[in-house]
Amino acid sequence: LTFLSCVATAAAAAPCESHKFSGGRVYAFCNDLPVLNSSLYWSYNPGDGELSVAFCAAPPSPGGWVSWAINPTGAGMKGAQALLAFKDSDGMMKVKTYNITGYGPLTESKVWFDVEKSSAEFSGGFMRIFATLRLPEKGLSAVNHLWQVGPSVTDGRPNVHGFSPDNLKAMGRLDLSSGHVIPVAAGDSKLRSRNIHGILNTISWGILFPVGILIARYLRSFPGADPAWFYLHVSCQIIGYAIGVAGWATGMYLGNKSKGVTFSLHRSIGIALFTLATLQIFALRLRPGKDHKYRIYWNVYHHGAGYAILVMGIFNVFKGLDILKPGVGWTRAYTAVVSIIGGVALVLEATTWILYFMRRKKENAARNDG
Template structure:
């Protein structure tokens, strides 16, 4: 056989061998237990999850299966609809995790009313819900949803997080967890996801940068000036003016960062970072006291 033809055949064989496993991993080839089958599915781009469903237009119901591949027995999973925003906070969620006795718990919860993910009714009916941990390591939530006209095309969110003392704990907010949201169209069978930075993520970034510049740079620089430059007689009163400038500008930037944090908190009902909030309040109070002391002394010297 011609050498070039042999090389071509080998290349084609190698390409097919690489593509076949990839095709086998798509949601459409997955086999569920109990003879369950779904006409529509989408591989979600984050957290190795997929959503499968059958939509019944005659009674506005949808039979869904939310699957997390390679799930951990020490993690919980959740899939939710949120008609008001693309966020987990305020969503109508289905939650599942493995109980210490080995059983799989599945239930519903509204995250605006139950921030600790305790069981509760949703704004729409869920006639049935169950979950299983498959032999190949997938955790799956099965449910029937009684949809409304507004829910046939709406926001969806999915998450996973660690268990904490037998209850669902706080999930990460960065990486894939911060991007696991989008929309689902039960009628047309389409799913879209948010790939870029959301408005809330931008506000988080602004909040972090402002506070880093204020409390982490400008305020410490002002302290360093007061501590080390005042010993030089040649510096005269200039060191004090620089000190006040750094402290007041740092405080002003800090107020902007603090206000951004307050805004983020008001837009995230059910989510609370107590340690972060308490430390921020202490730093803000101490900074306020220090700036007012420096400013009072500054005006005293001017007088």
């Protein structure tokens, strides 16, 4: 087959049947892929291994890229042999091939199949890749395929794509002869790990630690709250620390599984949180008595580290939500939780000062009466 052009509009989420091809050309099969607003057309000759494809997708931005790939060795991204299209600095659409080995910077390279013809175009918000491939193995009935979209290109090199659930699910098993596309669960494991990482750290650093700090700061001001406030505070922080360690461990696991992907700020704050929280736990064992001359220095350290954990923990939860992009509802829900914690803190802060002035007034009155 020769080059084809695909007519699409910004509403290209329409079924395959609505797409038209110039010159009356028709592919044998078409499939509207389940995520990333994309479609794949293909014709396949098992006798000589010729596979003609047209891949249509909308990049996140005009300066972005789209890609379709075959993975002959597995179901995931590693090992994928990709066709990738983007607009070069001269304004022309280019198609390049990449052997994907990880999330690091991509370098154009030869791939598993031969590319006999390739071209690309960009109009109506959609990029289209057209190619005629020669598969090295004749008679293949099915292949693992992946597709992806990315936001930008720098100096002719595509930058890393997003990590939303749709990005992570953009893979499947393509039956070349029947036209069926079977989703695979290869991306579900990593997505599940990311979700677990996010949930654990939100509960730990984003909720339990702030609540524990509120307990220590405010409940101790109420008559009769001692020593209950202390045990509540310690319990809250120890539980939060245990959950946080589990969340931190899943983050390290994800980092090892995603070579080349480094969210430097998020990672650095996570390490700082883990370090400070660990020091706080050990500091409990070294806490001087109330009347010890070094107790004031311990208090300065303990309070300073605690408030640092409070600020960094909440910030890093929002940073993680921005990376994972689980949906605006999750961000709004956590914003509501933080707002409630903040509102309670304001009320308790005002109450604490009222109690303080009432106590001072009572003490002054007693002193004057004496």
